[in-house]
Amino acid sequence: MKESQQRMMQHSEVKIRLLRLYLEQYLNILSSSQYIGDVNVYDLFCGEGIYENEGKGSPVVILEIIQKIFLTNKENGKRSDKINCLFNDIEKSKIEKLRSEIENRKLHEPESGNLIFSQIDYRTLLPNVIREINRFNKEKGFVFIDPYGYKEIKLIDIKKLMQANKAEVLLFLPTQFMFRFETKGTPECLIDFIQDIMPVEQWPASETGIDFIESLTDAFRVSMGDEYFVDSFIISRDKNQFFCLFFFTSHIYGFDRMLHAKWKIDEEEGRGWQYQSENSLFNQVEKTANTYKFEKKLINFLSTDRSNREVYEYTLHNGHLPVHTNEILLKLQTDGNLTATLADGKAARKSAFYLNYQAWKDEPRKLKLKIK
Numbered sequence: 001m002k003e004s005q006q007r008m009m010q011h012s013e014v015k016i017r018l019l020r021l022y023l024e025q026y027l028n029i030l031s032s033s034q035y036i037g038d039v040n041v042y043d044l045f046c047g048e049g050i051y052e053n054e055g056k057g058s059p060v061v062i063l064e065i066i067q068k069i070f071l072t073n074k075e076n077g078k079r080s081d082k083i084n085c086l087f088n089d090i091e092k093s094k095i096e097k098l099r100s101e102i103e104n105r106k107l108h109e110p111e112s113g114n115l116i117f118s119q120i121d122y123r124t125l126l127p128n129v130i131r132e133i134n135r136f137n138k139e140k141g142f143v144f145i146d147p148y149g150y151k152e153i154k155l156i157d158i159k160k161l162m163q164a165n166k167a168e169v170l171l172f173l174p175t176q177f178m179f180r181f182e183t184k185g186t187p188e189c190l191i192d193f194i195q196d197i198m199p200v201e202q203w204p205a206s207e208t209g210i211d212f213i214e215s216l217t218d219a220f221r222v223s224m225g226d227e228y229f230v231d232s233f234i235i236s237r238d239k240n241q242f243f244c245l246f247f248f249t250s251h252i253y254g255f256d257r258m259l260h261a262k263w264k265i266d267e268e269e270g271r272g273w274q275y276q277s278e279n280s281l282f283n284q285v286e287k288t289a290n291t292y293k294f295e296k297k298l299i300n301f302l303s304t305d306r307s308n309r310e311v312y313e314y315t316l317h318n319g320h321l322p323v324h325t326n327e328i329l330l331k332l333q334t335d336g337n338l339t340a341t342l343a344d345g346k347a348a349r350k351s352a353f354y355l356n357y358q359a360w361k362d363e364p365r366k367l368k369l370k371i372k
């Protein structure tokens with residue numbers, strides 16, 4: 001067994017940290033909504049729960065979050081909907097270890113929801129999970145897919161998990177291995193994987209692991225279509241080794257919250273948004289490639305009239321936050337290159353762009369934006 005499979009490596013720690021952040025956000029959003037019933041969490045490649053070096057795996061993190069929500073609600077006299085979990089791993093011994101860790105560490109309150117363990121191949125289990133999710137009424141699902149490789153993973157399955165708009169998916173992919181393969185003669189399973197998303201001939205060659213992740217994210221976005229939101233979170237191990245978590249949802253508000261969580265970590269790790277306008281003391285070299293790319297795309301998007309609702313959606317679809325778009329728009333406006341018109345035809349107040357979830361919902365056509 002590889003060392004990384006036994007001991008928790010650094011990239012796994014970041015992965016688990018993100019899972020915690022995403023799931024905390026997700027469950028808190030859901031638990032504050034009165035329209036949602038039970039939540040079912042599916043951890044389909046769950047592992048053994050605790051690693052040899054005491055590192056926590058996904059099932060332990062999931063149960064800790066559920067326990068915290070349950071106990072907080074209980075303390076405040078609030079009723080909680082149930083949060084049920086299904087933990088699956090093909091290795092029986094791992095599931096046995098997980099069961100005993102949960103018991104010894106008292107990680108589960110029976111009143112908080114059901115626990116189901118299973119020991120079957122992901123591909124065999126998946127149709128059952130898809131069927132169950134598609135039968136949900138008020139319930140919601142969160143699916144965590146964390147394989148060692150990628151040969152079992154198909155985008156079509158993710159689409160099926162999400163087709164009823166009842167579930168979100170968090171997918172970890174070892175993109176660095178995929179990229180290495182891409183540069184050294186593509187193996188059959190990578191071709192299959194790409195073919196599932198787009199015609200292989202159209203797949204762009206990537207110069208770096210990051211390029212590969214960007215291409216994959218773009219391809220996922222195009223393939224999923226406008227009704228779904230997709231974002232990627234890059235995890236770096238060494239300087240040149242990149243792994244990636246992909247997040248899929250159809251809920252714009254949940255996605256907005258997730259992006260905030262992601263950008264917060266990016267900022268802490270020095271990969272945050274650094275918008276530098278052309279006239280500032282710093283020149284374009286200072287701009288991160290990501291920032292510059294988005295600015296160009298946005299300007300292009302605004303070559304025709306766009307409502308605040310459309311610009312908000314466009315921002316999120318591109319994995320950016322409204323504050324980023326606001327900065328770009330303000331610069332364009334200050335330079336006299338942007339028109340912002342209210343519904344009654346009058347010019348809008350400077351720097352008011354109404355790019356947020358509330359305006360998206362309540363005042364979607366408050367204003368029109370266009371490049372002059």
Ligand SMILES: C[S@@+](CC[C@H](N)C(=O)[O-])C[C@H]1O[C@@H](n2cnc3c(N)ncnc32)[C@H](O)[C@@H]1O
Nearest residue numbers: 045046047057058089090091121122146147148
């Ligand atoms: C990357 S590890 C999961 C780590 C875990 N999510 C965590 O956070 O600790 C992948 C797991 O998938 C299991 N596995 C491998 N192939 C599988 C399959 N076809 N179906 C289900 N589980 C599988 C392995 O036994 C292993 O525990």
